[in-house]
Amino acid sequence: MHNNPPVILKRSSHTLSRTLISPNALKTMYRLRDNGFMACLVGGSVRDLLIGRTPKDFDLATNATPAEIKKLFRNCRLVGRRFRLAHIHFKDEILELATFRKGGDQAELEENDDSGEDLPETHSHLQKSDEGVLLRDNLFGTPEEDAWRRDFTVNSLSYNIADFSIIDYTGGIEDLGKRIIRTIGDPDARFSEDPVRMIRAVRLSAQLDFSIEHHSWEAILGNFKRITLSSPARLFDELVKTLLAGSASTALELLSTSGILGAILPEFSCWSLEKEGNSPSKAAEWIDKSLSEGKSVPTTTLLAVLFGDYIQSIAKRLFPAGTSYQSMTDAAIAAFMNEIAGQLFIPQRTVMRLREILLLQQRMQKIPGKKPENVAARAAFPEALELLAFRASNDKTLERTLHWWQRLGPTVERAQPEAENQNGQSKSKRGGRRRRSKRRTNQES
Incomplete structure (x- = not known):
C-alpha cells in the first residue's frame, strides 16, 4: 500500500504509560494477546495520552474477527450496520473493540475481483452514494491499512500491548509535535467521501489548540457545501459534540469562517452577522465558561x-x-x-x-x-x-x-427528568406489557 516503513517508538522512547490506561482496556488487550491476537489502543486515546490530556474513552483494535471476539468475551455485544463493532461491557465502562479495517473505493474492489463479473454496489462491502459519499465500509484489513483509512494523522497512532510500542504509519507523531491537523491522503477525496470529517477537523483544531494544515484547510473551503449531503441526525450529533467540547468559541469561528455554518444554517448565519453584540459568539463564550467551571451543559x-x-x-x-x-x-x-x-x-x-x-x-x-x-x-x-x-x-x-x-x-423539590443522551433522547425504554382496556376485556368475556 505505502512504501515507507512505519515509525515505531519503543517503550523507552515515548511517554505513554500503562498506568494511564483504563484497567478494563488493559484486561481486554491482555486477553486478546494471550490468545494469539494482536491488540492495540488506537485513535484519540493514544493522541491524548501522548500530549498529556485525559482521554474521554479508550478505543481498541485487533486482528480478531467479530465472531472470534464474541467467543473470547462473554461480556461482548456486537453492534453496528456500517461496520460490525464489539462492545465489551464492564460494570463501570463499555469498551469499543473493532477489527482492523481497510479503506478503498469501488474501482479498487472491482480490480481485485477475480470473477470477472460486475460487483453490484448494493452487494459490495464498500458503498457510496451518487454524490460519492461513503455509505458502508466493511472490509477487514491489516494494522497498516487500518491506520491509513482513518481521518487525520494524529488519530492514526496505535499502542501495541505486545511490546508497549507506539506504531505510526502516517506521520502522526511528527504532526503532534508540530501541533497540526492533517488529513490522511488527498484531503479533497477524504472530505468528499465523508463531509462530516470537516466538522471533526474543526473540533480537533479548536479542542487541542492545533492549526489545520494548509492543504486540508483549502480542501474544507472547497468542499464546505457538501456538508449538506450528510445525514441530518449525524450532523446534529457532530455539531453538539463540537460545541460541547470546551472550545465552542474557537469552533464557532472556524465553522463560520469555513462556510460550514452558513451551509447548514444559512438564515441563522446571516442573522448572527447582522446581530448587534454578536449573540452567538457570546453564547459560545458562556458555554465554554460553564464547562470550564465543571457545570453540565x-x-x-x-x-x-x-x-x-x-x-x-x-x-x-x-x-x-x-x-x-x-x-x-x-x-x-x-x-x-x-x-x-x-x-x-x-x-x-x-x-x-x-x-x-x-x-x-x-x-x-x-x-x-x-x-x-x-x-x-x-x-x-x-x-x-x-x-x-x-x-x-x-x-x-x-x-x-x-x-x-x-x-x-x-x-423546591422537582420531579427528576429522564436521563438523556447527548442528543437529548431518553436513554430509558418504556417497559412492561400494555394493559388491556376494560372495554376490550368486557367485550371478550
Missing part, C-alpha cells in the same frame, strides 16, 4: 442559549406587538424547525423541552408572581434558569430577577 441548554434570541427574532418578525407570548413562541419554533428541515434532525423530545425553556422565560420575569414554587418545580426549570443566567450576563437589568430565582430554586 445539556443539549437543550446549548440550543436555548445558542438559538433562543434567534427564535425570538423570528417571533417578532412574524407577529405584531401584543400577540400572546406562547403563540408567538410556538409559531417561531415551528418556523425554525422548518428552516433546518433536511439539514439537522433535532429529536422531538428535545424540541419540546426547548419550547418549555423558552416559555418559562416570560413567567420568570415576574417575581414572585403567582405560585412561584410551581414554576421552580418544573422539570425544565434548571435549564430555564441557566438561560436566564446567560441573558443576565448580557443584560444587567435581569440580575435581580436571576438572583431571586436562584435563591428559590434549591428550596
Whole structure:
C-alpha cells in the first residue's frame, strides 16, 4: 500500500504509560494477546495520552474477527450496520473493540475481483452514494491499512500491548509535535467521501489548540457545501459534540469562517452577522465558561442559549406587538424547525423541552408572581434558569430577577427528568406489557 516503513517508538522512547490506561482496556488487550491476537489502543486515546490530556474513552483494535471476539468475551455485544463493532461491557465502562479495517473505493474492489463479473454496489462491502459519499465500509484489513483509512494523522497512532510500542504509519507523531491537523491522503477525496470529517477537523483544531494544515484547510473551503449531503441526525450529533467540547468559541469561528455554518444554517448565519453584540459568539463564550467551571451543559441548554434570541427574532418578525407570548413562541419554533428541515434532525423530545425553556422565560420575569414554587418545580426549570443566567450576563437589568430565582430554586423539590443522551433522547425504554382496556376485556368475556 505505502512504501515507507512505519515509525515505531519503543517503550523507552515515548511517554505513554500503562498506568494511564483504563484497567478494563488493559484486561481486554491482555486477553486478546494471550490468545494469539494482536491488540492495540488506537485513535484519540493514544493522541491524548501522548500530549498529556485525559482521554474521554479508550478505543481498541485487533486482528480478531467479530465472531472470534464474541467467543473470547462473554461480556461482548456486537453492534453496528456500517461496520460490525464489539462492545465489551464492564460494570463501570463499555469498551469499543473493532477489527482492523481497510479503506478503498469501488474501482479498487472491482480490480481485485477475480470473477470477472460486475460487483453490484448494493452487494459490495464498500458503498457510496451518487454524490460519492461513503455509505458502508466493511472490509477487514491489516494494522497498516487500518491506520491509513482513518481521518487525520494524529488519530492514526496505535499502542501495541505486545511490546508497549507506539506504531505510526502516517506521520502522526511528527504532526503532534508540530501541533497540526492533517488529513490522511488527498484531503479533497477524504472530505468528499465523508463531509462530516470537516466538522471533526474543526473540533480537533479548536479542542487541542492545533492549526489545520494548509492543504486540508483549502480542501474544507472547497468542499464546505457538501456538508449538506450528510445525514441530518449525524450532523446534529457532530455539531453538539463540537460545541460541547470546551472550545465552542474557537469552533464557532472556524465553522463560520469555513462556510460550514452558513451551509447548514444559512438564515441563522446571516442573522448572527447582522446581530448587534454578536449573540452567538457570546453564547459560545458562556458555554465554554460553564464547562470550564465543571457545570453540565445539556443539549437543550446549548440550543436555548445558542438559538433562543434567534427564535425570538423570528417571533417578532412574524407577529405584531401584543400577540400572546406562547403563540408567538410556538409559531417561531415551528418556523425554525422548518428552516433546518433536511439539514439537522433535532429529536422531538428535545424540541419540546426547548419550547418549555423558552416559555418559562416570560413567567420568570415576574417575581414572585403567582405560585412561584410551581414554576421552580418544573422539570425544565434548571435549564430555564441557566438561560436566564446567560441573558443576565448580557443584560444587567435581569440580575435581580436571576438572583431571586436562584435563591428559590434549591428550596423546591422537582420531579427528576429522564436521563438523556447527548442528543437529548431518553436513554430509558418504556417497559412492561400494555394493559388491556376494560372495554376490550368486557367485550371478550
